[in-house]
Amino acid sequence: MVARRPAIRSYAARTMYDSLDRLRARLESGEAVVAGCLSGTSADGIDVVLVRFDPGSGAPAPFAFRTLPFEPSLRRRLRSLLDTPDPDVSLEAFALLHRDLGEAFGHAVGEVCGDAGVAADLVGSHGQTLWHHDGRCGAGPASLQLGDGARIAVGTGAVVVNDFRAMDLALGGEGAPVSALADPFLFPNLGEPVALLNLGGMANLTLLAPGRAPLAFDTGPAGSLLDGLARRLLERDVDEGGAIASGGRASEPIVAEFLAHPFFRREPPKSTGRDTFGVDFVDRVVAAGGALAPADLLASAVELVARSVADALERFARPRPARLLLCGGGIHNRALRSALAARTGLAPESTGALGVDPDAREALVFAVLARLAVLARPCTSPAATGARGGGVLGAIHLPPVPAGGRGAIRPDRAD
Structure with a gap:
């Protein structure tokens, strides 16, 4: 006789399923308030954006x-862990930092919700x-x-979605750049081909053209190299404005010499990170x-970033983009913007020209992906990350149920 799976009847289970349905x-x-948040490679803070979504198009507002x-002190601990060679990483430090972050x-x-006078329903x-x-x-x-x-769910009382890259990796993708999976919601109804360049720790491109699936990939280092050199050469966190x-x-x-690195010759899908362009590369x-001189070495690094982007556009952008739209911290580096203009032949613009705050774009990505996860909508793309098959990205954490002693899970065993 095959045993039947016991039905779960509990106040806690009913409350949690009801909360997801609501x-x-x-x-x-379009009523839900969704927060998107992340900390970038610079590890200097947390970006938080609050949005509501259009009920028809799904576009974030x-x-x-x-x-x-x-x-x-938290930033010092984080920077120490990011910059420490593998054998010296303390598992205790790792676990405590995961908790404290x-x-x-x-x-x-x-x-941010308190300042806006709202409560978040969902956090990505x-x-x-x-x-x-x-x-x-x-x-x-x-x-x-x-x-x-x-801990985010407990701290906010909201449903939380995180670990967005795991499903993409399990489907054979590279787990990056996942931003391209949200870009069609952020930049809908484009009338011409555009290149979106995020200048974070790594530089990544999303190529959007009418009637085509987005093509996305990392082009190489950006802030990881420029900021790493600023710390080494200037004893500053950043070369402010590229001055x-x-x-x-x-x-x-x-x-x-450094453009000869094998990564730059690879074809998409491709992604990279600190394992390739981290402290050792710096x-x-x-x-x-x-x-x-420090100024000449920083200028050389800027040129390396700009040429790697220009080469990627020349090799892989079909059709050629009419516009180059920038976002991420690197948009504030005037030297980099000038080098990109010289090497790509395009006048770099802010994504703000299309209504997307260039500093908020990455946080917006995770608000979009969190919404798709709760609605159980697959969003993986072989052209973006190489993932095979459709997958819903993210792990869902439900907030705690109200206290009161009725939350025990009791199996209902049939006779």
Whole structure:
């Protein structure tokens, strides 16, 4: 006799399933407040955006955005972990940081919601990338983000979706760039081909053209290299506005040496991270440019980033984009914008020209993906990440049920 699966009858289970049903109804009606949040490669704070979604098109309508700086000691711990070679990583430090980042994300969402006078129904949290491996060194691709989703759910009282890259990786994708999966919602009804360039820790392109599926991939380092050099050469977190690089002269031998890296020759789908362009890569650039003034080495790094983007557009953008739209922290680097204009032949614009705040775009991505997850809508794309088959991205964390002693799960056993 085959045993029947016991039905679960509990106040807790009913409450949790009811909360998801109510959330789906609010998402479909456009009433739900959704928060998207992440911490970028610079690890200096948490970006939080609040949106509601159009019930017809699913387009997000942001109404609040802030970047909240990390508490200094938390940022020091995070930077130490990001910059420490693998054998020296403490598992205790890793576990505690995962916990504390979750609490920090929950607090950040709560603060932005409080200022806006709303409560979040849903939070999409990317967390903080600790490691992203493209799988080209023998092992398969892997990616790891910190920031405990359960603690965000407890801290906000909202449903939380996180761990967005895992399903894409399980489907054979590279887990990046997932931003391309949300871009059709952020940039709908385009009348001409455009290239969206996110200048975060890594630079990634999304190529959008009418009637075509988005093509997306990482082009190589951006902030991970430029900010890494600023820390090494200037003892600053960033070359503010690209001011130092603007006064330097790029070294052609240095640029050519590092553009010979195998990653730049690969075809999409491709992604990269600190395993390839992290602290070790910065160290190699510093060693190779030992005789150069800091301004010249920074200018060389800017030129490397710009040429890698221009080469990617030349090789893979079909049809050629009519516009180059920038977002991410690198948009504020004037030296980089000038180099991109010179190398691509396109006048870089802000995504703000199409109504998307360039500083908020990445946080918006995770608000969009969280909505799709709760509505159980697959969004993976082989042209973006290489994933095979349709997958719903993200793990869902439900907020705690009300206290009262009725939450025990009791199986209903049939006679």
